[in-house]
Structure formats: C-alpha cells, structure tokens
Amino acid sequence: MRLARNMAAGMANSVVVVLINLIALPFYLRFLGMEAYGLIGFYATLQTVLQVLDLGLAPTVSREIAHGAETGQQRRSASLLRTLGVVYVGVAVAIAAIVASIAPWIGAHWLQAKALPDAAVAQAVALMGVNLACRWPISLYHGALVGAHRLARSAATSMTINICAAFTTIAVLAWGVRSIQAFFVVQAGFGLLQAIVLHVLARRAVGERGAPYDFGDLKRVWHFSAWMGGVAIGGLLLTQVDKLVLSRTLDLATFGHYVLATLVVSGLQVLTTPLFSALFPKFSALFARGDIVSLEYLYDAGTRLFATALFALAFLLVFQAGALLDIWLRNPALSADVAPLVAWLAIGMSLTGIMYFPYTLQLAAGKPRLAFFTTLVLLLVMLPLVILLAMRFGALGGAWAWAILGVLYVLLGTWLTGRKVMAFAGWPWLTRNVAVPLMATLLPALLGAWISRTLAVGPWVAAGIGGLAALAGIGLGVAGTFAPREFRRVIDMALGRPTPAGHGLS
Template identity: 65%
Template sequence: MRLAWNIAAAMANSVVLVLINLIALPFYLRFLGMEAYGLIGFYTTLQAVLQVLDLGLAPTVSREIAHGAETEQQRRSASLLRTLGLIYAGVAVAIATIVVLIAPWIGAHWLQAKALPESVVAQAVMLMGVNLACRWPISLYQGALIGAHRLARAAATSMTVNICAAITTIAVLAWGMRSIRAFFVVQAGFGLLQVIVLRVLAHNAVGERDAPYDFGDLRRVWHFSAWMSGIATTSLVFTQLDKVLLSRLIDLGSFGHYMLAVLLVSGLSVLTVPTFNVIFPKFTTLHARGDIASLATFYSDTSRIFAVAVFALALALALHVEAIVTLWTARPDVALQVAPLVALLVVGSALNAVMNFPYALQLAFGRPRIPFAINISLLVLALPTIVWLARHYGAIGGALSWALLGNVYLFVGTIVTGRRVASFAGIGWLARDILVPLAIVLMPALLGLWVTRDAILPPWAETMVAMLAACVGVAVGASYSPFARRQVLIFLRRYMRLCPN
C-alpha cells in the first residue's frame, strides 16, 4: 500500500511542478521578455552544474536510511543526517559567495545580452547565487525522506511551496516590480521556506532526534559517496555540456528558445523522477534481503509500465510538437523555432529516462564504479560530438547530439549492467521490457499522426488527438505488464463483489 501511495504522491508532485513551469512561462515571457527568460534558463543550467558540490551525499543518505531501516540502525542514520545538515549549510554559504563574486565577469564576458544592460545581468546573476544557497539543502532532506519511504510528505511540501512561489512571482511581476531581479528574490524566499519544512519532516521521519553529530561516521559512507560524487560530476557534464556551450556560442534570445524546448521536454520528468525515487529504495531493500527473484520480477514489471508511459508521452511531443508549442505559447513564430529542437531533445531524454532502471540497480547493488565508468566513456564520445555539432549547427546541433548520445547510452549501459550486475537486466531486458513496449505505443501514435496530417486541424484539436493517442498507447501497453494485469483483475473482482447484480 505504501509503495502505491508513494508512487502516486511522487507522480502528482512531478505533474504539478511541470504544470507550474508550463503555465508560468507565458507570463514570464510577457512580463520579462525572451532575454530575461534566457537568464532564467542560465540559472537552471547553473543550478544543475553546481550539483557537483553535492559530492554524492544526497543519494548516499537516501541509501543509508533505507538500509538502516531494514537492518535496525536508525540511530546511525539519524546521526549521519544531522552531520550532513551542517555540511550542506556551509556549502550553501560558499555557493552564494562564489557566485556573487564572479557575477560581474559572467555579465560582461559570458552571457551575450543585447537588450538588458550589463549591470542588470550582473545583479541577476548575484541573486542567482543567493537563490542557489537558499535551495541547496533541499536535495539532502528530500533524499532522507525518499530513503525513509516518505515521498508523500516531500511531495506535499514541494507542491504547496512551488504553487505559492509561482503565484506570488506572477503577482509581483504583474502588479509590482517587473524585473528579473524581483523574480529571483521571490524564488529565494520560497526556497528557504521549503528547506525549513523539509528539514523538520526528515528528522521526524528518521527519528532519534537526540542522535549526536558524528563527523567520524562520514568515513564509513565516504567510499560510496565519493563514487556518487564522480557519477554526479560526469552526469552533469554529460547532460549540461550542450547548454553551457550554447550559452556562450549563441545569442541570449536563441538560447532562450533552446531552454524553452528543454523546459517542454522536461515534462518527461513527470514520470522519471518519481519512478526513480520509488524504485531505488525498493531495489536497495530487496537486495539487502537477498531476495533476487522478487527483485528481478519487480525490475521487469516496473520497467514495462514505465517504458509504455514514457514512450507514449515522448511520441506525443515529438510528432505533434508544433501544435503543442503554438497552443502553449500562443506564438506561432516561437513554435517554428522550438519545434525541431523539441523533437530531437525528446528522443534523447526518453532513452535516458529508461536507463534510470539499470542505474538504480547498479547503485542498489553497491556498484557505483559501473555508472562512473559508463559516464566517463560517454563523455569521451560526447565532448567532440557536442562541440562539433554545436559549432556547425548551433542550437539544432546541440539537440541532435543529445539524441545520438541517448542511443549510445541505452545499448552500452544495458550490456554492461547485464554482464556486471545482474543477468536479468541485460539485452533480454532491453528487448523484452523496453523495445516491445515501444512497438506497442508506436502504433496508436502513428495513427494519431496520420489523422492530423490528413486533416488540417487547429492546434488545440491536434493536441487533443496527440493526448488521445498517448492514452490509447498507455492503456494497450499496460496490458503487457503482469503487475498491471493483476491490479486490473483485483479491481474487477472487487467491483463484481460490490455490484453482484
């Protein structure tokens, strides 16, 4: 019951966060302009890049708390959480200081603004540093709640705070100060509020509130954490390199278009983030018990359900992107610029999404060296690929590199996981639990494309067709999962007992 509740809560949180971003974007474009939105995009990239300073501690504490609950070592987990809280506070201060100091250089030499004054850009970057510091400990306390299987509490906090933040930000921009600086000030305040609430919830979930600080205990988790830090660093370089390069190589307006496409594709996180937050502690628990048979079954069933959902959503975006963007922004000119970017980015993002399963399995088995080695290998290929394509084709080149590298990661990661971690996660898993669901959802997606191409439909109508095709794909594809079939049969039996006539 708790597993299903956690999945539902985490999924609801992701849906709400994506909807907030999608609904708020037209207001930001109206009140701030495309260059200012480019600054918001740069902030998002900077936030992702600075995650290397996490040193792998957030996923480490999640794994430690999940393992501690299974082995009855909660007090040690509570002590680790309190100790890491102090470390995160120190890192937050360091982040704010560093970003504030280099902000003038970024405004003058890195970001290529045309309409915004250099001083405004520099001040906005300074406020980015303050915002990052206020939000920095969020990942630690969310990781603690994930490890304690308390995703519902983390999700409720995230949804409440982010909805209030979006409403307040739009209100300030509409009736108060229309400035990118006002945007970051409001966001920083709500970020700090979220940290405070999550901290209380995390300590309550772990218990043992009188557990002492123990910096010596960090040595116990340092080995796993160090590898996680390496994974985080290489992953961030791999996922953010295109954005970092494009922020330097193209003008701020074009970069705003690229980040707008990234935002739309981030809708896949509605499925990816909550699924990982559920499967990772579950994989860890089953591995700690030594129940490999149940782990293999759970791995296969959840992979099939996830693949059906993520591919259905990805195909809806890729095949109907121009209509969706036009309906979303009410700007056909923006849709023309963004459509090819979204179509390419969504391919790479969908393939990376399904690789969360091998990645979570590698971590649950305590094999962080494997994803680190995979990331290093991908970077060797990614760096020249992204640089060459970005230099020759600009934004389109960056999106194309993401699609190509996603395919490489899918096959290389699957082969390595099957050979080095668990045989049930190898090529057979890829064919049976990933490619078959893709083939299933592809049929209604192509039918939807044929309908919209054969008839000239307004954007809202084409979007509805895309959504209907995705829903049909999910409904048909879900029947491929034994777990989904069992749940449907249970529901039907209960319904028949309640309605005998």
Template identity: 40%
Template sequence: MSLKRNFSAGLLSSLWAALLGLAVVPLYLKYLGIEAYGLIGFFATTQALLQLLDLGLSPTINREVARASSSGDMHEAQDLLHTLEIVFWVTAAVIVIGIVALSPAISGHWLQSKGLPQETVTHALMLMGLVVACRWPVGLYMGALMGMQKIALSSTISAAATTLSSIGAIVILAFVSQTIEAFFIWQASIGILYALFVRWVAWREMGPETDTSQFRMATLKKVWRFSAGMSGVAITGIILMQLDKVMLSRLLSLEDFGRYMLAVVTAGSLYILLTPLFNAIYPRMAALVSSGEIEKLADLYKTGTRLFLAVLFPIAIMMAVFSEDLLYLWTQDRELARSSALVVSLFLMGTSLNGVMHFPYALQLAYGETRLPLIINAILIIIMVPMTIYLAMSYGAAGGAGSWALLNCIYLLVGTWLTHRTLLKGAGTKWLLGDVLLPLFIAVMAGGAGALAQKYEFQPYIELGIGMVLIGISFTITVMISPRLRATMRNMRSKGIVGVNPI
C-alpha cells in the same frame, strides 16, 4: 507511515511541481521575454551543477538517520546533522561569494545577450547566487526527514515552497515589477524562509538540539567512505545531464538558449512518469536480488520494461509529432512555437530513450554495481562534448537537441551491452529487441498516422485529441500482442494498480 501513503505523497508532490512548472512558463515568457527566460534556464543549470558540492552528504544523512530511527537511538544522528549543517551553511556562504565575484565575467564573456543590458544580466547573476545559496541547505534537512520516513511531511513542505516561489513570482511580475531582478529577489526571499522552516521541522522531528551537539570531525570520518561511494555516480550523472546546457549557454545566443531550455522543460514533463517508476522498481529489484529470486527479477525487468514503454513511447512521440500545436496552446505564441518545435521534438526523443535506461540502471544498483554506471557515464561524457559542440555550432539549438537524442541512442546500445555482460547474462538482445524496440516500433507507426493527420490542418485542439487517441491505440496494440502484458492488465484490474506484481 505506510509505504503506499509515502509513495502517493511523493508522486502527488512531483506531479504538482511538474504541472506548476509547466503552467508558469508562458507567464514568465509573457512578462520577461525569451532572453530573460534563458537566464532562468541558466539558473536551473547552475543550481543542478552545484549539487556536485554535495559529495553524497544528503543521501548519507538519509541513510544514517534511517538506521538511527530503526534502533531508537537518535543521538549519533543528531550529532551528524549538527555537523553536516555547519558544512552546508558554510558552503552556502562560499557559493554566494563565488557567484557574485564571477558575475561580471560570466555576463561579459560567457552569456551572449542581445536585448538585455549587460548590467541587468550581471545583477541577475548576483541575485541568482543568493538564491542558490539560500536553497543549498534544504537538501540536507529533507534528507533527514526522509530518513525518518517523513516523506509525506517533506513532500507537503516541498509542494508548498514550490507553489509560493512560482505563484508569488507571477504576482510580483504582474503587479510589482516586470524585471528579472524582481524575479530573483522573490526567489531568494522564499529560499531563505524555506531553508529555515525545513530546518526547524527537521530538528523538531528528530528531537531538540542538545548541549552536547557540536561539530565532530570523527562523525564525518565515519560516513566518509559511504558518502564518497554515493557521490561518484551522482557527480558523473549530474555532469552528463547538465554539461550540454553549460556548453550551449556559451555557444548559443541567449534567445536560442531560451528555446533550448523551453525544450528541456517540455521534455522534463516525462519525468512525471520516470521518477515514480524508478522509485518503485529499484527497491523491488533490490529485494529480489537479496532473496536470490533471479527468475522473478528477470520477469520484472522484461515485463516491466515493455509495460512502461507501452505508455512512455506513444506519449513522447505524439508530443514530438504535435510539438508545434502543443507549444502554441501552451505559450500562445505562434512564432515561438514554430521556431522551437524541432528543438522540442528532438529533445523529447532523447529523453524518452534516456527513460528506457532507468531499468538497467535500477538493475545495476540492485546488484550494488556502482562501477558500471560510472564507466557508462564516463563514456557518454567523452562522446557528448565534441558532438554537442559540433552540432550546436552547425545547427544551433536544434543541433544541441539532436546531440541529446543521438547521445541517448548510444546510451541505449552501449549501456545495454555493458550491463548484460555482467548482469542477467544473455538477456540483453532479447530485452532490446522485444521489450524496447517492439513498443517503439508500434509507437512510431502511430506517430506516422499522427503526421498524416497534420496534412489536413485541423485546429490544434483537434490534432492533440487525435494524438491522445493514437496513444491509446498504440498502448492497446502493444498489450494485445504481449501475453505477459495481458496477464499483467488482468492482475491490475483484479487487484488495483498498487497491487500489480511486475511494477
């Protein structure tokens, strides 16, 4: 399977999942209401947090299967998969038992529901635990498929499961029952079918289980050190990305938390760009570090940053400027759009700054520096907790989103300083001023023009059209004043976007 085809399949799957996720939100709001949507947001946060229990085992199976595939001897990989799937299915049982047991306490003392009866919230939480447990082993089998370079196959399965769970939920809500319990029953049904099917596919591709396949503690011991190293950064990263939602689910009413999660979903659309970006630049950086081509690495780092931010910043800022129009066209709810616009705008700004740091993070991992992201994440977590609590208690959901924006400003400054004390020494200030702040300044100027256009009170479609034009203008200006970007664009036109060198 070619690298180009695998990358394209992964990109298309991510794009489809993101677009489908955005498309179903207005229907969820229509059939369930903002409070029940807050429960769906709490479910997403819970599922992400429980990835802490993975302990790096999913990436470990990916690595070990890849190594076995290259040697042609799959026996050890089969033993490892059989051992780990026992661990994962037992963990799934513990998850569902734990969440069911805690559901009454969470509904009564943590979540603050005004319109939904506590009994309904409790039942939804119990079903939520079942959904999380059903989906839990999927990551293991997907890791095995990716280790065998079956990315197109795994992407197709993932896209199909996403489609069934999302479209099927809408059908259930529209024609069967407009309740949050019905929503989670459907999700649990698809979750168990998804896990069983991907298990069957993984074993089919790897080869059938043999009579000698059994749980082996020695197999776990072989991979434990690597798994623990991989899990350190992942654990702090998950805490950093999800802790605000956990705290706000307690500090805010369920209605306001629903607005906050609407902002999370909106800003999450930027990851359509961010995820494929990281998947492209990280292996390229790692290869340049391995070959000792530091000059080319520095050029990729600088030029790639400016080119990417020439696209990311204008999109994020225009979405923020026209957030109320965007939300109204999306949800068809004027009051919800008005009350959520500031929250969405602030969260978009924070996420765009977080996206900038994909480049230093990829550089850190390319050099094998896991200590740096651990230190940075720890610093940010310490800052996040009191800042989020104070701002949320003072300003509600907007305070929570403002905390996310401020945290990522700190991340940009502290992360750049710490990274370039060790890696590409001396490049940090020039990178920050020239390759980050220059595209940001141009995008902010374009955003100011968009804000002025709003004074004329055009129709929402016209205002979004103005925003798209300003995105193009901002990108063009950034490229025109950057000789390296002009050369990159010429390269792209001559070779096609896949062949471009910087990214």
C-alpha cells in the same frame, strides 16, 4: 502500499511542478522579456552544474536510511543526517560567496545580452547565488525522506511551496517590481522556506532528535559517496554541456528558445523523477534482504509499465510538438522555431529516461563505479559531439546530440548492467521489456501524425488526435506485455495487497 503511495505522490509533484512552469512561463515572457528568460534558463543550468558539490551525499543518505530501517541501525542513520546538515550549510555559504564574486565576469564576458545592461545581468547572477544557497539543503532532506519511504511528505511540501512561489512571483512582477532581480529575490525566499520545512519533516521521519554529531562516521560512507560524487559530476556535466556550449555560442534570445524546448520536454520528468525516488530505496531494501526473486519481478514488470507510459508521452511530443506549442504560446513563429527542438530532445530524453532502471539497480547493488564509468564514456562522446553539431547547426545540433547519446546510453548501460550486476537486466530485458512497449506506442503515434497532416487539421484537433494515439499506445503496450492475470498481480503489488509467494513488494 508505500511503493504505490510514494510513486503517486512523486508523480503528482512532478505534474504540478511542470504545470506551474508551463503556466507561469507566458507571464515571465510578458513581464521580463526573452533575454531575462534566458537568464532564468542560465540559472537552471548553473543550479544543476553546482550540484557536483553534493558529492553524491544525498543518494548516499537515501541508501543508508533504507538499509538502516532493514537492519535496525536507525540511530546511526540519524547521526549521519544530522552531521551532513552542518556540512550542507557550510557549502551553501560557499556557493553564495563564489557566485557573487564571479557575477561581474559572467555578466560582461559569458552571457551574450543585448538589451539588458551588464550591471543588471551581474546583479541577477549574484542573486542566483543567494537563491542556490537557500535551496542547497533541500536535496539532503529530500533524500532522507525518500530513504525513509516518506516521499509523499516531501512531495506535498514541494507542491505547496512551488505553487505559492509561482503566484507570488507573478504578482510581484505584475504589480510590484518588474525586474529579473525581483524574480530571484522571491524565489530565494521560498527556497529557504522549503529547506526549513523539509529539515523538520526529515528529523521526525528519521528520528534525528538526540542523535550525536559524528564527523568520523563520514568515513564509513565515503567510498560509496565518492563514486556517487563522480557520477554526479559526470552526470551534471553530461546533462548541461549542451546548454553551456549553446549559452556561449548563441545569442541570448536564441538560447531562450532552446531553454523553452527543454522546459517542454521536462514534462517527461513527470514519470522519471518519482520513479527513481520510489524504486531506489525499494531496490536497496530488497538487496539488503537478499530477495532476488522479488527484485527481478519488480524490475521487469516495472519497466514494462514505465516504458509504455514514457514512450507514449514522448511520441506525443515528437509528433505533435507544433500543435501543442501553438495552443500554449499562441505565437506561430516561435512555435515553428521551438517544435523541432522539442521533437529531438523528446527522443533523447525518453531513451535516457528508460535507463533509470539499470542506473537505480547499479546504485542499489552498491556498484556506483559502473554508473560512473558509463557516465564518463557518455560525457567523452557528448562533449565533442555537441560542440561540432552546435557550431554547425546551432540549437538544433544540441538537440540532435541528445538523441544520438540516448541510443548509445541504452546499448552501453544495458550491456554493463547485465554483465556486472544482474543477468536478468541485460539484453533480454531490453528486447522483452523495452522494445515491445516502444513499438506498441510508436505505431499509433505514427498513424495519428499521418492523419493530422493528411487532413491538415488545426492545432486543437491535432493535439486531440495525438492524445488519443498516446492512449491507444498505452493500451497496446499493456496488452502486449502483460497477461490479464499478471497485470492484476502487478496492480495488487503496487497497492500493497496480498500477492503470490515471492512477489510481496508492499
């Protein structure tokens, strides 16, 4: 039951966060302008890049707490969490100081602002550092709650605070100080509040009270954490290299278009983010038990369900991006510029999204070096690829690079996982559990796109046709990959009901 509850809570949180961003964006554009929104996009990139300083400790804490619950070593896990809390506070202070010191250079020499003065940009960048520092411990305590199978508590906190932060920010911009500096001040306050609340919840879930500080215990987890740190560094560079290159080569307004497209495609994280948070501790626990039968069943059945939903949503964005943007932005010229970016980014993000299953399996098996090697190869391909395509085709080149990278990741990641971790995660997994849902969702999406273009319907009708095509694709995907009795068994498994022997995965 915890698996289903955690997945539902994580998905609800992802939906709420995406909806908040989508609803708030028109207000931010109206009150701040496109250049200021480009600064918000740069902040998101900076936030992601600086996650390399986490050194893989947050997922390490998740794995340690999940293992501790299975092996009766909760107190050692609690001690580790308390010790890392001190480390994270020190890193937060360092982040604020470093970003503030380089803010003038970024404002004058990196960001290509035209309407905003350099001083205002530098102030905004400095406030980004404060915001990052306030939010820095969130990942640690979220990871602790994930490992303790308390994702629902973290999700509820995130939803509540993000809603309050969005409404407060809009109110301040509308009736108070209409500046990008005010935006970051409000966001920093709510980020600090979220970190404090998650800290309290994590202490209660893990039982940190009374656990000693033990900095020597960091040596025990350092091997796994070091490799995870390498994965984090490579992964963050991989996911942000397009934005870093484009923020340097494009004017700030055009870069804002690319950021807007990535925001739309982030809707796919409604599925991918809660997937990892729910499955990582579950996979880790199954490895700790040695229950490979249940692990394989969860891996295969989970992939089929996830791939069907992910590809259906991705193809809706690919083929109906223009209609959806017209409805949302009410700006045909802007929609026309952003729609091709959304389509190509959606292809790339859906392919990388399905690889959360091999990635999670590698980490749960205690083999982060495979994830590091894969990330390193992808980064070595992505960096020259995005530079060449961006220099030649601008923002569209960055989106094309993601689509190409997605194909490479699927092929390389599947081969490595099947060869080095579990044989059931190799090529048979790709052909049986990924290819079938992909085709089942693609055919209705193509038909819906053809009908919309042939009849030249308006954006609302086109979006409706796209939605019906996505639902039809989900139906075909489920019917094509599950027998009725097996599908009922998967539902029972997710809800924690009794299942046949070997499939008890509550």
